Amino acid sequence: xxxxxxxxxxxxxxxxxxxxxxxxxxxxxxxxxxxxxxxxxxxxxxxxxxxxxxxxxxxxxxxxxxxxxxxxxxxxxxxxxxxxxxxxxxxxxxxxxxxxxxxxxxxxxxxxxxxxxxxxxxxxxxxxxxxxxxxxxxxxxxxxxxxxxxxxxxxxxxxxxxxxxxxxxxxxxxxxxxxxxxxxxxxxxxxxxxxxxxxxxxxxxxxxxxxxxxxxxxxxxxxxxxxxxxxxxxxxxxxxxxxxxxxxxxxxxxxxxxxxxxxxxxxxxxxxxxxxxxxxxxxxxxxxxxxxxxxxxxxxxxxxxxxxxxxxxxxxxxxxxxxxxxxxxxxxxxxxxxxxxxxxxxxxxxxxxxxxxxxxxxxxxxxxxxxxxxxxxxxxxxxxxxxxxxxxxxxxxxxxxxxxxxxxxxxxxxxxxxxxxxxxxxxxxxxxxxxxxxxxxxxxxxxxxxxxxxxxxxxxxxxxxxxxxxxxxxxxxxxxxxxxxxxxxxxxxxxxxxxxxxxxxxxxxxxxxxxxxxxxx
Numbered sequence: 001x002x003x004x005x006x007x008x009x010x011x012x013x014x015x016x017x018x019x020x021x022x023x024x025x026x027x028x029x030x031x032x033x034x035x036x037x038x039x040x041x042x043x044x045x046x047x048x049x050x051x052x053x054x055x056x057x058x059x060x061x062x063x064x065x066x067x068x069x070x071x072x073x074x075x076x077x078x079x080x081x082x083x084x085x086x087x088x089x090x091x092x093x094x095x096x097x098x099x100x101x102x103x104x105x106x107x108x109x110x111x112x113x114x115x116x117x118x119x120x121x122x123x124x125x126x127x128x129x130x131x132x133x134x135x136x137x138x139x140x141x142x143x144x145x146x147x148x149x150x151x152x153x154x155x156x157x158x159x160x161x162x163x164x165x166x167x168x169x170x171x172x173x174x175x176x177x178x179x180x181x182x183x184x185x186x187x188x189x190x191x192x193x194x195x196x197x198x199x200x201x202x203x204x205x206x207x208x209x210x211x212x213x214x215x216x217x218x219x220x221x222x223x224x225x226x227x228x229x230x231x232x233x234x235x236x237x238x239x240x241x242x243x244x245x246x247x248x249x250x251x252x253x254x255x256x257x258x259x260x261x262x263x264x265x266x267x268x269x270x271x272x273x274x275x276x277x278x279x280x281x282x283x284x285x286x287x288x289x290x291x292x293x294x295x296x297x298x299x300x301x302x303x304x305x306x307x308x309x310x311x312x313x314x315x316x317x318x319x320x321x322x323x324x325x326x327x328x329x330x331x332x333x334x335x336x337x338x339x340x341x342x343x344x345x346x347x348x349x350x351x352x353x354x355x356x357x358x359x360x361x362x363x364x365x366x367x368x369x370x371x372x373x374x375x376x377x378x379x380x381x382x383x384x385x386x387x388x389x390x391x392x393x394x395x396x397x398x399x400x401x402x403x404x405x406x407x408x409x410x411x412x413x414x415x416x417x418x419x420x421x422x423x424x425x426x427x428x429x430x431x432x433x434x435x436x437x438x439x440x441x442x443x444x445x446x447x448x449x450x451x452x453x454x455x456x457x458x459x460x461x462x463x464x465x466x467x468x469x470x471x472x473x474x475x476x477x478x479x480x481x482x483x484x485x486x487x488x489x490x491x492x493x494x495x496x497x498x499x500x501x502x503x504x505x506x507x508x509x510x511x512x513x514x515x516x517x518x519x520x521x
Contacts (some may be wrong), residue, residue, distance in 0.1 A: 002360040003351055006344040007409055008332075011206045013347070017168050018175055018197040018233065019053070019086045025239040026050040029212070034228075035079040035242045038256040039218070042484055044079050046239075052157050056087035059156030063140075065118065067092030067166055072116040072138075072175065073223065074098045074107065074125050076246035080144045080153060081222045082232050084120050087156075089175045089194070092166040096177040098191065098222035099504060100125050102184030107132035114177050114189055114381065123147050151353035174378060178225050180322035189381030190225075190322045199374035200229060201237045203345040203368040209333040211266060212239040215288075219245040219253060219261045219271075221504050225326040226296055230266050250274050250420040254284040268506025269299040270445065272315065275304035277444060277513050289313040291333070295320065301338035317341045319413060323397055325375040325391065329411050340410040341403075348373040349374070351396060352404060355417055360421050366404040366414055370396040419510060421450030426488040428460055430510070433491055436481050437462055442470040443477070445500045447508045448491065451517050457491040464501060465512055 002381075014021060023046075030047035034269050037043070044052065047449040065071065071088045073095060075081055088095045096114040098107055100121075104355035111119070119141045121129040129141050143150045179187040210216070218231035235242040243260050245253065248271065256262065257271055270296050275281055288310055294304070294358035295318045304315045316333075319341035320326030328350070344350050351370040352361040361367040376397045379387035391397050402420065403413045417431035447466040450458035462481075466472060474494030482490045501509040 001351065002362060003349050004344065004405055005350075005407075006346045006348055007357065008207055008343075010235075011202050011337060011346045013199045015170050015195070016196045016198060017170060018084040018201075019089045021198045021201060022086065022233050022236045023050050023053075025212075031238050032212075032239070033241050034507055035082060035235060035244060037079055038245045038260065039252070042079065044083075044234075049079075049082065051161065051170075051235075052083045053090060053242060054084045054161035055159050056083055056153070056157045057090040057162040059159035060087055060093075061091060061162055061164075062159055063156075065091060065093060067168075068094070068172075069118075070094045070096055070114050070116040071118045071120065072096045072098055072111055072114065073425075074100050074102075074119055074129055075222075076100055076122065076123040077218055077222050077227065077244040078122070078144060078246065079244060080120075081244075081307050082236065084153070085228075085232070090162060090166065092168045092173060094125070094174050094177050096179070097169055097228065098179075099221070099223055099235060101504060102128070104135070105129035108135045110179055111136035111138055112188070113179075117143065118155060119198065120144065126150060131305065161380065162258075166206045168194060170198065176225075176228065177381060178228070179321050180225075188383050188386055189259050191378040191381050192325055193378050196375055196377060197229065197233065199232060199347070200327055203347055203373075204230075204234065204327050204330060205238065206346045207332050207343075208238075209328055210235075210238050210240060214238070214263045215243060215260055216240055216249075217243050217245060217253070217256055217265045219248050220266060220268065220296075220506075224296075225270075225322040226266070226320070229326060230293075230295075236449065250278060254267075254286070256279060257286055257289055258284045263288055263290045264293070265289065265291075266293040266295070266410070268296045269303070270500075270502060270506050272299055272307045273303055273438060275311055276303050281310050282317070284309050284318060288312070291316060293318060295326075299339070302435065302439045304338050311385070318400075319403075319411070321399060321401075323377045323398075324371060324373070325377070327375070328373070331445045337410050340406075340412055343409055343411065348375070350405075350411075361404075363405055363407055364403055367506050368417055369399045369401050369403045369413075371399060372396050382453045384455040419449075420447075421460050423450075423458055423460070423488050424456050428489050430460070433462065433481060433485065433489065434459055434508075436484050437464060437477065437491075440472070440477060440480055441470040442466050447500045447510065447513055449510045449513045449517070451493070451514075453492075460489070461495065461517070462491045462496050463497050465497060 034046040176192040220227040316331035319329040352367040431447040455457045501512040
């Protein structure tokens with residue numbers, strides 16, 4: 001067995017709750033702004049935020065909510081998100097975070113699956129919460145703001161602060177229950193304990209130079225583990241200031257960076273593509289921006305370098321999964337390795353396993369990444385079979401991602417195992433072809449999927465969004481790619497579309513493109 005480890009020394013992980021760890025600076029930084037709404041400029045200092053957490057915990061407790069109970073948050077990014085999350089955590093409860101753009105049916109499924117008894121939402125999504133809540137048997141719904149006939153979150157946050165200390169077992173008690181499809185299948189509840197979240201905060205801090213002077217823009221959704229940990233909990237953990245943004249709009253995003261003098265952003269590749277290609281970037285003063293972190297999907301070296309050139313900020317990639325709380329790899333500050341996800345963070349072990357043979361692979365050989373560390377989930381809620389499939393004997397989590405490590409210890413992701421295209425027995429990585437397409441000056445966005453072919457098994461097909469008025473043809477693009485890749489990797493078909501379908505976390509919805517192809521044929 002070949003095990004790769006972090007170049008950084010191991011760190012001690014406090015045996016404490018996530019709220020105690022996140023608010024470790026609350027007294028010392030009492031009057032410093034902790035979180036601010038980017039549009040309205042409504043803000044909370046560290047003292048006000050922690051006080052609101054304890055009052056909301058008191059309000060929930062007075063209504064019978066306690067240890068092991070589940071509350072669902074169906075909200076965009078707002079300062080109140082952290083208040084509700086940590087109020088529940090303080091009581092030993094569990095937060096299940098729901099994508100606010102879900103249909104009532106999808107919300108109902110998560111409410112039932114998680115066993116949620118309460119929902120916190122905003123007026124925009126109240127009707128969805130009510131429809132789903134009735135079907136799922138949810139007891140109460142609270143709204144951030146005021147709506148006639150609805151309970152307001154302020155009814156909870158004006159209560160007396162929680163006085164009792166709830167006993168929590170950090171290594172055993174689940175605090176967060178985001179949903180993920182894992183390597184395959186339907187969404188499953190990912191059980192993350194207090195220790196999982198605390199470990200990942202401490203691990204990440206060990207290689208990051210983010211500090212109290214930073215202002216971090218939180219546009220990635222808090223319902224996603226990336227936003228929850230890196231942008232909500234992580235920024236508070238270092239004593240910096242979070243600027244929340246409820247949904248991505250490029251002009252507003254650039255304006256907030258300029259107006260709030262944002263120093264760091266954490267985004268997904270499509271946003272980096274926009275920073276690399278959109279003419280809007282030139283209209284804003286981004287001189288405060290020091291670092292752009294990209295994760296959740298592969299990012300090409302060419303786009304990374306172009307975004308750095310246009311913004312003047314360092315662009316770094318990282319890697320993680322919902323099941324690993326989420327970070328497993330990050331780029332050490334000061335390092336620039338285009339296309340790399342960096343190195344394993346402390347206390348993290350990696351294996352590279354051949355998906356066909358199950359054999360461990362060496363430096364420079366691509367295989368499925370298996371990960372072990374204190375950030376690995378407890379398991380999937382109520383799904384022992386899926387847990388067993390995902391967590392191999394010895395505590396190794398199978399990521400479903402294909403990657404490799406180079407001779408200098410830097411890691412690279414080539415694609416998702418389940419998304420690889422099999423062309424005449426050869427494996428073709430869609431992300432690699434997408435990266436080539438995005439280097440073409442007329443291409444704004446692109447996605448590649450495998451489509452059935454009688455002769456070859458599968459062939460790569462590109463879905464492409466071009467600049468308005470672009471005159472490039474599909475044949476030209478296929479030739480452009482063919483000049484840059486091996487013969488078996490060539491794109492065999494191109495279709496021009498108006499928009500690449502993506503999830504809110506920025507991942508290409510290849511399933512939607514495959515369904516489109518099936519319907520067309």
